[in-house]
Amino acid sequence: MSSATLTPVNLNPLTDTVTEPILTFDNVSFAFDSMEVLSDVSFTAQPHESICVVGPNGGGKSTLVKLILGLLEPGRGTITVLGTDPVRARPKIGYMPQYLHHDQRFPVSVLDVARMGRLSGHLLGFYSRKDKQITMTALDEMGVADLAKRPFGALSGGQRQRVLIARALACKPELLLLDEPTANVDPAVENQFLEILHDLAAKITVITVTHDLGFVSQLVDRVICVNRYVKIHPTSEITGEIIQDMYGGDLKMVRHDHCCSEQGHAHD
């Protein structure tokens, strides 16, 4: 059943007016065993949008990311990424994972790590000169090109995070998916991150997952709040109250009736 994907077909890709959404969730539900993590989630993301996914721990953010990447399959509903199913869209997604379960002493250089963004399914995977060039450009973009020869394990948390974003950029993605990019970063570096993400969002669609409330700023176009149900807000409507409500704070100003407002396209 779920294989029947209904994608809006854009017959004239040159017209700006009819842009195909980068990402569509259509009534998606997901449960681990009998515990429902996401319920009837529907939203779309347009090209060149900068989207922030927020929500408390255990609210379903990671599940949402895994669904976009096709690492999990929805129990109900359809997910369309870049006009196809999540697994087929993978080559066009640049992903930065939240945790890297790696050994600090893993003998690998910064360039080695970033170059993994150039991997493909081909049997023999030697990197070409072009691969190296693309990787160096990505490292440069993240301001860590001069660290290319350093051992990855010797970097600070913030530097490591930049390298991992560079690795995601080296994929030459149409969609950049960043899971908690500021998790191991001190506040001073965090502001730099915000600027970098802002610049990136001008070129590609960026989806940032964070539990970090400060991140939800004027820099993003839309905020997706995930706590089993998904609520979507244009950033202009985001106030501390909404977030606090999401997290079960003191303030109880419920504004979730805005959900899927003018930007929530209903397809078919």
Next chain:
Amino acid sequence: MTEFFTTLIDPSITFLRYALIAGLLASVAFGVIGSYVVVKRITYMAGAIAHCVLGGIGAALFFSQRYGLGWLTPMTGAVIAALAAAIIIGLVSIHAQEREDSVISALWVSGMAAGIMFMAKTPGYIDPMSYLFGNILMISLQDLWVILALDICVVTLGILFYNKMLAVCFDEEFARLRGVHTKFYFLLLLCLTALTIVLMIRIVGIVLVIALFSLPAAVAGHYSSRLWQMMAISTLLSMFYVVAGLAVSYGPNLPSGATIVMIAGISYLLTMAGKMLRRKHN
């Protein structure tokens, strides 16, 4: 020590030369595959594969005697058992992660038990000790050719898939998202591990073979910032341990496999101690 060198060049005594050549050849595979195994943290899987090999050797001895199968040498049995164990362990690890360690230990012990039972029922006297701890007197010219062929095969594949293997060891999920067939490479790594184990069984035996996987790579890890450096350094270290072990053990007639492993162990401890001292000074 001089006795070792005079024997080595004595044209009438071949076994020591064979042992040395076999050890040096196998060191390359141990350096390359051992580094993958250490950074991927699957030495316990390598341990299980090694112990299953005894089952293959026992079965080969038993069936070749019983049914006169000349082709079924202990080496053939070892290769088949090692590959079978590698594939079973790999599939279990991919599909049933929560029960992984139970399955691995079950294979580990039943492989050994099967080996001992087969050996007990094989006519004639068989010393399990020489398979468990190695015996350089048993290396034949034919073994040497098998070792050479397997060595070339393992090292070539290990180098050819370097980038993929590195990615799978470092961040399997990311590699999978890039379209890399991570399960295939994981199984390949285990199969290469299995073949590498077989290379050294004659020299250090089933029980001690894990030492040559983990110790040279562990020492090399302290001096390398990239995986290929780790491979190169642990290859050289492994060669050194083999030569030194054979040389030291020959004169006083010590068991050579155990001596090789003991030298590797001492060098590992010295590296660790040196590292701790340096940290204290800084």
